Amino acid sequence: MIRRTLLAASLAAFTFASNASAADQPLRIGYVFAMANAPALIADKEGFYKQEGLNVDLKALSDGPVIQQALAAGELDVAYVGTPPVYQWYSRGLKSTILAKVNYGQAAVIVDNKSPIHDLAGLNGKKLAGVKKGSGMDVLLRGYVLKEAAGLNPDSDVDIIDMPAGNMNAALERGIVDAAFTWEPFVSQALLRGNSRVLFDVNQALPQYPWYVVIALPKTLQDRPDDVVKLLRAHRKAVDFLNQHPEESNTIIAEAFKLEAVQSADGKTISPEQIVAQARSRLGWSADLQPSDLQFIQRLMNDSTQLGFMNTHLDAKDLVDTSYLDKASR
Known part of the structure; x- marks a missing residue:
């Protein structure tokens, strides 16, 4: 009886230690290093991840293929990436779920x-x-x-x-x-x-057409659902910051992307912050996925099939799950 009790206690201690260890691991986030993905770096620089009690390992990567390799190798849990790569990878066996929108236009x-x-x-x-x-x-x-x-x-x-x-x-x-x-x-x-x-x-x-989205691997959603909700709360805070504090966020973006001043045709110097301000006339940020967004994603999927870039018909609804964003909004 004593041996059984000791064994049960040991197993419980091991399980607790394993869970604690998993909880201490940072959520590994990769994002394509593009101005449209500014919410990722804003959430980091403004401390929104920390406000949510989320430990993250944020990595700026050059493009979608690099992120694909990292996801496939299990080196990332979440990514900020363009919509077309997501469904193209999905059709080839790399399953992931679209959780939220990042930007529109560009x-x-x-x-x-x-x-x-x-x-x-x-x-x-x-x-x-x-x-x-x-x-x-x-x-x-x-x-x-x-x-x-x-x-x-x-x-x-x-x-x-x-x-x-x-x-x-x-x-x-x-x-x-x-x-x-x-x-x-x-x-x-x-x-x-x-x-x-x-x-x-x-x-x-195509007013406010979506482009970059937040995605997560099935394992991330299964093992760390609470962290995913925390991430999306931080993401929403970053989007709100971009929209409510344009001048401050323009400075952060200009510095993060190392934009340089340009000379206009009449010799005037255009500051990096002015470049970002100009970009906002074609680019904006939003976390919410609207029905029109899913229609646009479906249009891209159909075009990819017709162009011969994908040989599998997919339904946009099968790739999207907004329940985590809904929880993050409560």
Whole structure:
């Protein structure tokens, strides 16, 4: 009887120690290092994670594929990433759940001020700077901007040249390309220099379309549901801070992304904070996933299938669970 009691006590102590050890482990969060993902760094710098009693290991990563590798290797629990990679990974077996929205807007097609191109149809036969084929932004470019809005065949009517977004403005200025499909802060930097203009603003055509989202792995949701709710509370606080304190948050963003001042065509110096302020005309932040957001995600999924980037039909509703965000809002 004594041996059984001692054994039970030992097992209970071991279980308690294991649970305590798991609770002490930081929640590992990865985010694509992009201005649109500002809520992740705001939550960290303003102490919102700590306010929720959440220990985090926050990692800024270069792009979606790097985050995919980290998730697949079990090196991340949660990620801030673009919607298209999420459903593309899902179709290939890397399951995750979309929990909340991060931002809306950000992308535009720009041309040189002196360009004879004045509408999307004018891109026919032209060179357009874009990103890697099959990536999230490429799906938006080919499926919506070129096929739907411009009525062009992205494979034959336009010469899409893959290059880093940071090189697009220079390529446009040097005449290497006729137009560029880019995003913030690159759009605002080009406009504030005074040598480019917006040909097509995606956020005007599709007001407040969602892009980056917060996702979690099934294991994270199973093992750490309370921490996920805490994370989403901190996320909501960060979004509110961005919207309620624009000047202060613009400074944080400018410093975090190491934005440099630009010179306008008339010789004026445009500060990094002004670049962020300009970007807000095409970019904003929101945590809530609306029915219209799910419709947009479904549109992207359908475009990915039609473009041959995905061979599985998915329903956006199967990838989204807003119950954790609902708990975080109480």
